[in-house]
Amino acid sequence: MYKLFGLEISPYTLKIKSYLNYKKINYRWIKNPDSKELHKLAQLPFIPLLLKDNHEVLQDSSNIIEKIETVYSKNSIYPEDSRLIFISSLLEEYSDEWMVKHLFNYRWTYKADQNLASKRVAASSIPFYIKYLPIISELVLEKKAQEIKEKYSDRALSIFGIDDVNKELVETSFKRLIDLLEKHFSRFSYLFGGRPSIADFGFWGHLYGSWMDITARNFINQRPNLVKWLKRMENPKIEGDFVGWSDVHLTIEPILEKEIANIFLPWSDANSNAIDKEKDTFSVSFEGKSFNQNTQKSHAKSLKELRLKYNDHDLKESIKPILNNSGCLKFLDWGEK
Numbered sequence: 001m002y003k004l005f006g007l008e009i010s011p012y013t014l015k016i017k018s019y020l021n022y023k024k025i026n027y028r029w030i031k032n033p034d035s036k037e038l039h040k041l042a043q044l045p046f047i048p049l050l051l052k053d054n055h056e057v058l059q060d061s062s063n064i065i066e067k068i069e070t071v072y073s074k075n076s077i078y079p080e081d082s083r084l085i086f087i088s089s090l091l092e093e094y095s096d097e098w099m100v101k102h103l104f105n106y107r108w109t110y111k112a113d114q115n116l117a118s119k120r121v122a123a124s125s126i127p128f129y130i131k132y133l134p135i136i137s138e139l140v141l142e143k144k145a146q147e148i149k150e151k152y153s154d155r156a157l158s159i160f161g162i163d164d165v166n167k168e169l170v171e172t173s174f175k176r177l178i179d180l181l182e183k184h185f186s187r188f189s190y191l192f193g194g195r196p197s198i199a200d201f202g203f204w205g206h207l208y209g210s211w212m213d214i215t216a217r218n219f220i221n222q223r224p225n226l227v228k229w230l231k232r233m234e235n236p237k238i239e240g241d242f243v244g245w246s247d248v249h250l251t252i253e254p255i256l257e258k259e260i261a262n263i264f265l266p267w268s269d270a271n272s273n274a275i276d277k278e279k280d281t282f283s284v285s286f287e288g289k290s291f292n293q294n295t296q297k298s299h300a301k302s303l304k305e306l307r308l309k310y311n312d313h314d315l316k317e318s319i320k321p322i323l324n325n326s327g328c329l330k331f332l333d334w335g336e337k
Helices: 011-023 036-041 061-071 082-109 111-125 128-132 134-159 166-184 198-212 215-220 224-232 245-276 297-311 316-326
Strands: 002-005 027-030 049-052 056-059 281-286 289-294
Touching: 002 011, 002 036, 011 061, 011 082, 011 198, 036 049, 056 061, 061 082, 061 198, 082 111, 082 134, 082 166, 082 198, 082 215, 082 245, 082 297, 082 316, 111 134, 111 215, 166 198, 166 215, 166 224, 166 245, 166 289, 198 215, 198 224, 215 224, 245 281, 245 297, 245 316, 297 316
Parallel strands: 002 027
Antiparallel strands: 002 049, 049 056, 281 289
């Protein structure tokens, strides 16, 4: 039996929730961020946390999935084609490290979204018995929501580099991505065919989180095929097999080219280089604009792991043309740097 600790509005918690549903793994969802059990178990200061059989603690959404996949290998989330395994891992990394900017930008810079998100977090942390006292409950909710809004709005935006200058680029990236996904999902049930990959779970956590808000939801609702995929991923089921690169390249390659190679990998590379030079901030230019933010050590570590996956790849030569055509290769192949 598993216990999943995490907020309803956490994209990484949602990612694990969808994965557990797909694997048909029984779990109990603990949504209170102030849970004493959570604070006692947590080895790292973030959610989700997955507790197995009341003793094994798992954290970090990517690590959680990798660990469980070794135990529940049936209905694998990894395509048979090794090239697609790497591409799905690359897309998952993009979702975890860049799509979070899409989500937090809309959630914490627009007033209506701030108010809604703050109340959702507050509602999950109010003691159960207070909910039976309507007047007191409402007062406590409003006070708690205001505290959360003041804490999260500035802190979240600062961590993810969202300011008046970067905001425009992040929103352009979001709208471009959902346009590209709308086209893809007009042809396929999932990113790589008839069953979900690890990239689907990563994308879904952030896009479903955005769809729960107000401003981003208005944009997403204009893309009906994307909405169908969002609903499908709440409880994903196998609808066919994974397909090959030749089947999906017309709709996946534009994502690699316009989002991964054009935005995400240059940003990732600049962050990694700044950390190597022991700098606290970095700047990178793309689409004719400068993007400035504080360095993120956790992402530098995950980028290094991604580069290791590529440079140790058994089929490195076969995947090279895909990465080269999309513009990704120079950021991943040590021989190209």
